[in-house]
Amino acid sequence: MSTLVRRLGGHRVPLRPRFSGVGLAAIAGLCLTIWLPLGVMVWGGLMGGHLPRLDARFWSLTLRTLVVAGGSAGLATLLGLPVGIALGRLRLPGNTLLRALQVTPLLVPSYVSAIGWLHLLGRSGPLNRWLVGVLALEQPPLDAYSVWGAIWILGLAAFPLVALPVLAGLDGIDPDLEEEALLLGSRWDALRYVTMPLILPVLLGGALLAFLAGLAEFAVPSFLSVNVYTVEVFARFAAFYDFAAGAAAALPLLMIALAAFAGERWLAGRRPRVGLDVPYGAPRGTDPGLWRAPAIVACMVPVVLAVAVPLLSLASRAPSFSDYRFAWEVACREVANSLLFAPCAATVALVVALPIAWSIARVTLPGTSPLVEAASLLPVALPGMLLGIGLIRIWNRAGPFLWVYRSPCIVILGQVARALPFAVLCLAACWRQVPVALEESARIAGASSAQVLWRILLPLLRPGLRAGWCLGLVAAMAELQTTLLVYPPGAATLPARIFTLQHDGQAENVAALCMILTAITVLPAAAAWALGRREEEQP
Amino acid sequence: MLALLVLAGCRQDSDTVVVYTSRDQLYAEPILRAFEHETGIQVQAVYDTGATKTVGLTNRLLAEKDHPQADVFWNSEVARTIRLQRAGVLASYVSPQATTIPARFKDPQGYWTGFGARARVIIYNTRMLSKEAVPTSLFELTDPRWRGKVTFGQPILGTMATHNTALFLVLGSERASSFFRALRANDILVIVGNTAVRDAVSRGDVPLGIIDTSDAYEAMADGAPVDIVFPDQDGIGTLVIPNTVALIAGGPHPENGRRFIDYMLRPETERALAWSRSAQIPLHPGVETPEHVRSLDEIVMLDVDYYAIADHLDEVCTYLDELFLR
Numbered sequence: 001m002s003t004l005v006r007r008l009g010g011h012r013v014p015l016r017p018r019f020s021g022v023g024l025a026a027i028a029g030l031c032l033t034i035w036l037p038l039g040v041m042v043w044g045g046l047m048g049g050h051l052p053r054l055d056a057r058f059w060s061l062t063l064r065t066l067v068v069a070g071g072s073a074g075l076a077t078l079l080g081l082p083v084g085i086a087l088g089r090l091r092l093p094g095n096t097l098l099r100a101l102q103v104t105p106l107l108v109p110s111y112v113s114a115i116g117w118l119h120l121l122g123r124s125g126p127l128n129r130w131l132v133g134v135l136a137l138e139q140p141p142l143d144a145y146s147v148w149g150a151i152w153i154l155g156l157a158a159f160p161l162v163a164l165p166v167l168a169g170l171d172g173i174d175p176d177l178e179e180e181a182l183l184l185g186s187r188w189d190a191l192r193y194v195t196m197p198l199i200l201p202v203l204l205g206g207a208l209l210a211f212l213a214g215l216a217e218f219a220v221p222s223f224l225s226v227n228v229y230t231v232e233v234f235a236r237f238a239a240f241y242d243f244a245a246g247a248a249a250a251l252p253l254l255m256i257a258l259a260a261f262a263g264e265r266w267l268a269g270r271r272p273r274v275g276l277d278v279p280y281g282a283p284r285g286t287d288p289g290l291w292r293a294p295a296i297v298a299c300m301v302p303v304v305l306a307v308a309v310p311l312l313s314l315a316s317r318a319p320s321f322s323d324y325r326f327a328w329e330v331a332c333r334e335v336a337n338s339l340l341f342a343p344c345a346a347t348v349a350l351v352v353a354l355p356i357a358w359s360i361a362r363v364t365l366p367g368t369s370p371l372v373e374a375a376s377l378l379p380v381a382l383p384g385m386l387l388g389i390g391l392i393r394i395w396n397r398a399g400p401f402l403w404v405y406r407s408p409c410i411v412i413l414g415q416v417a418r419a420l421p422f423a424v425l426c427l428a429a430c431w432r433q434v435p436v437a438l439e440e441s442a443r444i445a446g447a448s449s450a451q452v453l454w455r456i457l458l459p460l461l462r463p464g465l466r467a468g469w470c471l472g473l474v475a476a477m478a479e480l481q482t483t484l485l486v487y488p489p490g491a492a493t494l495p496a497r498i499f500t501l502q503h504d505g506q507a508e509n510v511a512a513l514c515m516i517l518t519a520i521t522v523l524p525a526a527a528a529w530a531l532g533r534r535e536e537e538q539p
Numbered sequence: 540m541l542a543l544l545v546l547a548g549c550r551q552d553s554d555t556v557v558v559y560t561s562r563d564q565l566y567a568e569p570i571l572r573a574f575e576h577e578t579g580i581q582v583q584a585v586y587d588t589g590a591t592k593t594v595g596l597t598n599r600l601l602a603e604k605d606h607p608q609a610d611v612f613w614n615s616e617v618a619r620t621i622r623l624q625r626a627g628v629l630a631s632y633v634s635p636q637a638t639t640i641p642a643r644f645k646d647p648q649g650y651w652t653g654f655g656a657r658a659r660v661i662i663y664n665t666r667m668l669s670k671e672a673v674p675t676s677l678f679e680l681t682d683p684r685w686r687g688k689v690t691f692g693q694p695i696l697g698t699m700a701t702h703n704t705a706l707f708l709v710l711g712s713e714r715a716s717s718f719f720r721a722l723r724a725n726d727i728l729v730i731v732g733n734t735a736v737r738d739a740v741s742r743g744d745v746p747l748g749i750i751d752t753s754d755a756y757e758a759m760a761d762g763a764p765v766d767i768v769f770p771d772q773d774g775i776g777t778l779v780i781p782n783t784v785a786l787i788a789g790g791p792h793p794e795n796g797r798r799f800i801d802y803m804l805r806p807e808t809e810r811a812l813a814w815s816r817s818a819q820i821p822l823h824p825g826v827e828t829p830e831h832v833r834s835l836d837e838i839v840m841l842d843v844d845y846y847a848i849a850d851h852l853d854e855v856c857t858y859l860d861e862l863f864l865r
Contacts, residue, residue: 239696243601396608
């Protein structure tokens with residue numbers, strides 16, 4: 001259908017634009033940052049004749065991959081949903097700090113968590129020794145080298161991917177809707193019949209992200225000897241140096257991710273979106289009363305398990321100030337690089353995400369919105385190694401391309417690819433909550449597109465922009481696989497340094513650097529979050 | 540800011556050498572800084588770790604082949620260096636410092652030269668096993684008393700793959716296949732790599748592992764309760780794997796690359812590596828080593844050709860992939 005146009009007072013006003021230059025910008029942004037390098041690899045895999053055979057090994061790998069990714073997403077949802085609701089609907093002291101702390105599990109490299117938990121849960125680790133002693137067992141009952149060990153570690157690491165979108169969704173709900181429900185019923189009724197249906201789309205979106213993150217995870221399954229598709233892809237690259245076979249081995253990951261996305265769309269697509277009247281006030285919390293302390297503890301337990309336990313386990317050998325000083329001396333350059341590159345990447349990702357989120361929220365051509373959303377989210381499921389080789393193939397060529405390839409920009413491009421899905425998710429969820437009527441009214445009044453964007457949309461999109469930038473920053477800061485493949489000399493990032501130090505056996509310094517990584521990500525993210533909330537709460 | 544970052548990539552300094560190294564940064568960096576101090580040539584280094592089986596750098600060098608960015612590749616292993624040679628990534632350079640390095644550890648045309656080697660040994664936890672109880676041959680690891688008590692790294696990656704391919708060449712396909720099937724049947728624990736093996740044995744998760752001497756010496760230097768046995772000294776011998784250094788074909792600073800290679804192949808550099816925490820075995824005769832480090836002439840070496848290993852790597856890895864990684 002063509003765009004509908006109505007003449008009003010001499011102005012041509014497009015109502016519900018179907019497609020435009022913004023949509024083209026969205027496609028260009030997606031292609032340049034993600035799909036061009038990945039597409040080169042995937043196409044190479046298809047053309048190389050390495051399509052996976054549907055044999056027993058294929059089904060065994062597929063089942064194991066689904067169990068690890070699905071199990072970790074389930075655990076992340078079990079932990080993340082209550083945390084999100086507690087922080088979004090209860091008046092807890094230190095709410096801003098508690099919210100910022102929920103980000104920290106995303107900052108601890110997954111392989112560091114795996115090693116920390118192995119120290120604790122190893123066959124001769126303290127937990128097994130204690131259980132053997134207390135229960136008089138012959139064999140240690142816990143085995144970290146298992147699918148369950150992988151689910152535990154990945155689920156803990158991914159729960160913020162559920163908690164944070166739930167928080168953003170709750171922040172965006174019109175409090176009048178819940179207040180009306182409270183007039184008619186109890187708090188639980190309001191939560192069950194009003195709040196939960198409204199946040200179900202973001203909850204499913206977060207669970208999908210956690211599933212995709214589990215699907216793309218390499219380090220944890222590799223350390224725990226759990227053979228999943230990412231380990232298979234790594235083996236194709238590492239053992240056989242066959243780029244086409246490695247890319248082809250990733251195709252089942254793409255199929256699984258597509259199926260998961262389609263399932264999420266089917267479950268969430270029919271639910272009503274959160275409505276929003278202008279202006280909306282700051283979300284109001286309920287005083288938890290006697291439940292205040294238990295609620296705070298409940299919000300902290302997942303963080304402690306995901307961050308403190310593995311880091312303390314690592315640092316238990318000999319934590320001292322000298323470890324921090326040595327860590328700083330060996331990695332200060334990488335710290336500076338991370339502080340420079342990751343915010344750049346998060347900002348670029350946000351800019352690229354804007355037209356993509358618009359396309360998802362506003363374009364009404366049948367199938368376009370899910371297609372664009374899938375195209376922006378699915379790369380989360382693909383191994384960073386694929387993206388790295390793809391970036392080399394695109395940018396390592398004569399001419400201006402080399403200027404980018406030899407510069408830190410190539411690292412930032414890899415980080416943008418990791419940050420973009422999170423920025424898109426947060427922005428699109430927020431954009432859906434902005435009534436079309438606001439834009440239409442502004443255009444009818446004569447505002448240009450730029451004025452509509454700057455004066456109306458961006459202020460209303462602040463929660464999404466804030467959440468998208470913060471989550472994008474976290475994803476960019478933690479990016480490792482692609483960075484290891486493309487960073488030019490002197491442009492290594494802190495996760496890359498942590499990775500090499502860990503393999504050098506410097507457990508104390510690794511723990512110290514992880515603390516530093518946590519701090520340099522939490523502080524700017526918390527500052528951005530608090531600043532944004534203060535601006536919103538100003539009259 | 541992005542423009543400034545792009546401009547950073549435009550500068551091409553002639554007094555520079557770009558080194559890709561899979562040697563762990565903690566050990567490589569002091570040597571690179573010493574080279575800078577002595578020659579005034581700035582080293583721009585890109586690091587990987589042996590733990591990632593040089594995946595990053597080898598794949599990167601292959602992907603960059605048409606527009607090389609590196610001058611020198613310092614690899615902690617040899618078979619993948621030969622693979623790069625076969626792929627046309629390397630250039631020939633016979634360093635004058637390589638004269639006294641034994642012929643088996645260098646390419647006759649100078650495409651790569653070995654130095655500072657490691658041996659593939661059995662590591663054991665001294666709190667769980669006495670020295671007398673430790674197997675002295677790899678083939679004893681298939682004994683039922685070691686069921687579930689032995690670990691090794693992924694058999695198709697890194698020095699583990701090199702070692703396994705060497706065994707296939709020395710034992711023959713039938714005997715080697717039988718050995719690996721017996722290991723599988725004996726519930727050998729397959730974990731990600733040498734570092735993980737070191738940590739697993741140090742923690743006491745399992746009492747025995749197969750590992751490189753460098754990783755074992757690191758654990759011992761950290762005070763871990765571990766020791767090593769050089770397997771099959773009365774039989775086929777122990778595999779020795781050298782570090783390798785190679786000039787990249789078409790690199791941006793070939794002359795500086797040659798100077799760097801000369802520096803790396805000096806006996807003084809081998810001495811520094813021998814006395815480092817990871818204790819590499821010198822290949823130059825007469826280089827002093829710490830007391831606990833065996834010199835080359837004290838090791839009965841597995842008699843195998845590195846080129847044959849490189850040529851049969853894929854075939855063996857395909858078999859072991861099916862056998863162990865299901």
